[in-house]
Amino acid sequence: MNKETVPMFKFIVVGDQSVGKSSFVKQYSESIFIETHKPTIGVEFVKKIVVVDKRRVELQIWDTAGQEQFRSMIKSFYRGAAGVFVLYGVNQRDSFEKLNEWLQELQESAHEEIVKILVGNKSDLERDVSKKEAEKFMNDNNFSLFFETSAKTGENVEKAFVEAVKLVIMRMFTSESFKNSIKTIKKTPANSRQNTSRNEPIDDVAQSSKPIQLQVTPQNQQKQEKQCC
Ligand SMILES: Nc1nc2c(ncn2[C@@H]2O[C@H](COP(=O)(O)OP(=O)(O)O)[C@@H](O)[C@H]2O)c(=O)[nH]1
Numbered sequence: 615m616n617k618e619t620v621p622m623f624k625f626i627v628v629g630d631q632s633v634g635k636s637s638f639v640k641q642y643s644e645s646i647f648i649e650t651h652k653p654t655i656g657v658e659f660v661k662k663i664v665v666v667d668k669r670r671v672e673l674q675i676w677d678t679a680g681q682e683q684f685r686s687m688i689k690s691f692y693r694g695a696a697g698v699f700v701l702y703g704v705n706q707r708d709s710f711e712k713l714n715e716w717l718q719e720l721q722e723s724a725h726e727e728i729v730k731i732l733v734g735n736k737s738d739l740e741r742d743v744s745k746k747e748a749e750k751f752m753n754d755n756n757f758s759l760f761f762e763t764s765a766k767t768g769e770n771v772e773k774a775f776v777e778a779v780k781l782v783i784m785r786m787f788t789s790e791s792f793k794n795s796i797k798t799i800k801k802t803p804a805n806s807r808q809n810t811s812r813n814e815p816i817d818d819v820a821q822s823s824k825p826i827q828l829q830v831t832p833q834n835q836q837k838q839e840k841q842c843c
Pocket residue numbers: 629630631632633634635636637638648649650651652653654680735736737738739763764765766767
């Protein structure tokens with residue numbers, strides 16, 4: 615039987631409620647945009663295989679809820695993460711002003727060399743945060759990349775992921791400690807099945823790019839931690 619080892623990079627998407635985190639992930643994974651807002655409960659994730667610089671990489675993208683009550687839970691998902699997209703809405707000034715809160719949690723919970731990507735989403739709408747001040751924020755806070763995106767039109771969404779993956783690959787070569795903090799999975803033949811806490815086959819879900827939603831209860835939080843790492 616043929617076994618192939620494919621690096622798996624885990625990315626987390628954080629930021630205030632309604633900045634477009636779920637739409638950003640959906641645009642990237644399924645190339646669609648849905649106008650109505652359905653709040654994310656806890657954490658959902660999708661998987662996507664990408665080829666970057668001739669390397670095949672599996673991305674596991676964790677879309678989090680922006681609400682206060684889920685914050686402590688999100689912290690545990692930083693373990694093993696290669697990168698984090700920190701989102702604000704270019705038209706939502708308050709979401710930009712709250713970025714420091716997300717950064718503080720990130721600093722407490724993530725690997726110190728995690729690739730940080732600042733994303734100003736909703737670039738198709740009238741802005742309330744200038745590009746210049748966002749760039750200053752990026753430099754002051756050690757972000758590696760900054761993009762203004764639109765989950766609606768798709769502008770820069772794919773680019774943000776591709777550039778982030780490239781940077782993770784580069785960082786793996788330059789930092790042993792970062793490399794060790796990232797998981798590598800073994801892709802077994804197509805008929806193998808991995809299970810989630812809801813006993814759904816992750817591989818099947820990945821093929822259809824449908825998100826898996828994890829329920830938020832203290833009891834299964836531990837299970838989720840085991841799954842993700
Ligand atoms: N115009 C526009 N609307 C967006 C964009 N991204 C998200 N939205 C809308 O903003 C609302 C919140 O999006 P959602 O992805 O649920 O935000 P989340 O709470 O951060 O996951 C929804 O009504 C989306 O349709 C965007 O890039 N442009």
